[in-house]
Amino acid sequence: MKKLEQVYFYHLEKAIKTYRQFAQQQIRKKGYTITVDQWLLLKAIEENPGINQNALSEMVFKDKASVARIIELLVSEGYLARSTQASGGSRSRITLTAPGKKIIRKILPVIMQNRETALNKIPRTDISVSEKVLKSIIKNCTDGKNSG
DSSP states (O other): OOOGGGOHHHHHHHHHHHHHHHHHHHHHHTTOOOOHHHHHHHHHHHHSTTOOHHHHHHHTTOOHHHHHHHHHHHHHTTSEEEEEOTTOSSOEEEEEOHHHHHHHHHHHHHHHHHHHHHTTTOOHHHHHHHHHHHHHHHHHHHHTTTOO
């Protein structure tokens, strides 16, 4: 059996965790209290108006309970608004508020700089190969979801 340091997925996970820690530090350095996860959720809602909570959970790779907690926090901070849908029932619609749109715009340059720093000195061809590999892994894992 290979040691952790020899396993591709170990390095993949380490890269993701290292980037997220770095990204959060940079956001904090700029004086923002929002987290990477909160920003990602706001951005997903901005790009997908009317998205339901289940689809949002899948999009941001979080379980439904975590997304519900993040939404509650963002509502309490004024970045999101909740309104009951006209069709009745207990479903509520989550929408971005003006402060929510503003915080997305304010943090976007930090996010872009974080990405640029993380990909610094990595040739575009290497990034393209990496994207193809990652998409293949996703396909391999999702194609096999329904097999025994």
